[in-house]
Amino acid sequence: MALGIQLGLSGLAFGGLVFLLAAGLSVILGLMDVLNLAHGSFYMLGAYVGVAVLHLAGNFWLALIIAPLLLSLVGAGLEMVFFRRLYGRGYLMQVLLTFGFSLIFVDLVRWRFGPENQPFPAPAGLTGAIPILDFRFPVYQVFVIAVAALVGATLLIGWRRLRAGAILRAGVSDREMVGLLGIDLARVFTLTFALGAGLAGLAGVIAGPYLATYPGMDENVLILALAVVVVGGLGSVEGALVGALLIGLASSFGPFYRQEIAIALVFGVMAVVLLIRPRGLFGLRA
């Protein structure tokens, strides 16, 4: 029982991290129809901005603010200069360009920081463990869960209640119609990209003290985030949230009980969802 609770909490923390990535990926894919394989790079770059800020200022909380802002700018810049040209161009072109960017970013990081794991200490106060039932659970993972929950709630409220959310939801179901209503789609796209990149950057800083920071740290998380998008459905914040929880729990219980099939289990969840609901759990369209 206690072990089950602990695995559940661990799954929540990891799922929370994946959610921060998947939310942006899902909305960008749903709204702009762009499969952005460089989305993981925003996560990695966020972590390295964190490393740089820690190195210069020695303050984790500062990194937590600077990295998402900086990555938003990077995301907006890339959208305006490059990705904008991809709209309506088919997935092959998109995959070529965005995958190319992910390779460039990983090489830039390796060139500037080297191939090694970077030190990324947790801030004072988040380094210990708290007793729950008969085990001790790392405080930092509680922090990860809290941040993901906070961001998730904010996004959900914005998505459901705010005008911006309504525009995005409308855009996912019918882009042309939203354009005809006189809404500046180009600006919506740029801002959405900035938001997605900023969230990925935030996830990168959060991952720093918890997972290892190295060139290529984005690969595994990006694949899981893609699985989350498939499970949750394109262009849906609720979908990203529920999908990330499912994938997070599968990645925490799987390796513990059935290591041989742990990876298959994660993608098994995806396959089952696809069989039952081909659009994903909350998808508006296939």
Add this chain to the structure above:
Amino acid sequence: MSGDVERDLLARLGEELPRRDFLKIGVTTAGALALAACGGSTAAPSSGPTGPDFKIGTILPASGTYSELGDSIRKGMQLYFEKVGSRAGNRKIVVTDEDESAGDTSIPLSKARKLVEQDNVDLIAGIVASPNALAVRAYVDQNQVPTLIANAGANALSRAQKSAWVYRTSFSNWQPSQPMGKYLIDNGIRRLTLVYSNYAAGLETATAIKETYTGQILAEVKPPFPNTSGDFAPFITQINSSRPDAIYVFMSGQDAVNFLKQARAQLDKGIKVTGSGFFVEQDVLSAIGDAAPIGAITGLHWALTLDNKENRDFTTAFKRRFSKTADVFAVQGYDTGRVVVDALEAVKGSTTDKAAFMRAIAKISFKSPRGDFKFDDNSHNVVNTIYVRELVNDSKLGPTNKVISSLPNVVDPGK
């Protein structure tokens, strides 16, 4: 031939250009030719190598999880070649690097093919991951390509899959752990929990320590390899609830970083940390900062602070050349470089008889930064001294492994 072409070209230019310009072009061309001739003669001084280039193909990870290990090995090898001016046995040493891209064994295998069949290399060196080494081994064995394994620790390379064409300059997975079992018992560790990444190298480590550890093994905690979620919390709970005197750990790279970061918060304070030294090597220590498990007792075939002249020279030169602290992988690369150079000298640069070249490799011995270096005839594996190291907080170097005991002459059983 080329003279004809030039004359022809100049003549044709002469038809189209005014005479003065023609002369100008003629003069500059002649000057350039004269310069090229001079350059040609200075590029081949009479004291230089006379034989053809000796080509080495390295297969080492340049991307992915193991890229840092690959980087260290490559730099170690480079440092030794630079030390001898990249020549040995009257031949110039030329290195071609290929990316091992750990993960799928078909990639390193195709890299080996490319190096041998397209680049005509005389020797293959490197290989970090054991499955890759075993895949390449089959190819080089069949095609009789002299090969030096500079990391991959699979016991099989010294046992069932040993080859006349493959020698290992690094270690077998058995070596660091087999003598540590007895050491732990002698030092009062009666109740032990094993913690290892659940793949071949981890299992071989567990088997090795059980050969000499006579105390009680309470549990075997086996996180997956690689642990993609990066989450070790449930496994650390498993360790805590087995209530051991100590844990014996085998992990490396990102897994070691993640495990130690989380263990710092969560592992019960009374549990002593021991293990096969890779999980507290320089690459991990520099990444975990103050999460270093100070007091950890580990066995490995080298330590940064190992006190001998070769090691002092090596660590200083490495730091100066690459602005990076040396690690055990750099030593393995450095020694691999030296084996190549010494063997080339021994055969006086003649490697057409490849079997004789391999015999020369087998006989190499020298003073290495890790102590005396020699191969064991039976296992084709290096004979290592396993140093028992204690992780201390050095006032200058930060967390550093200090040698507290040495267990000499650890030879893989070879079967």
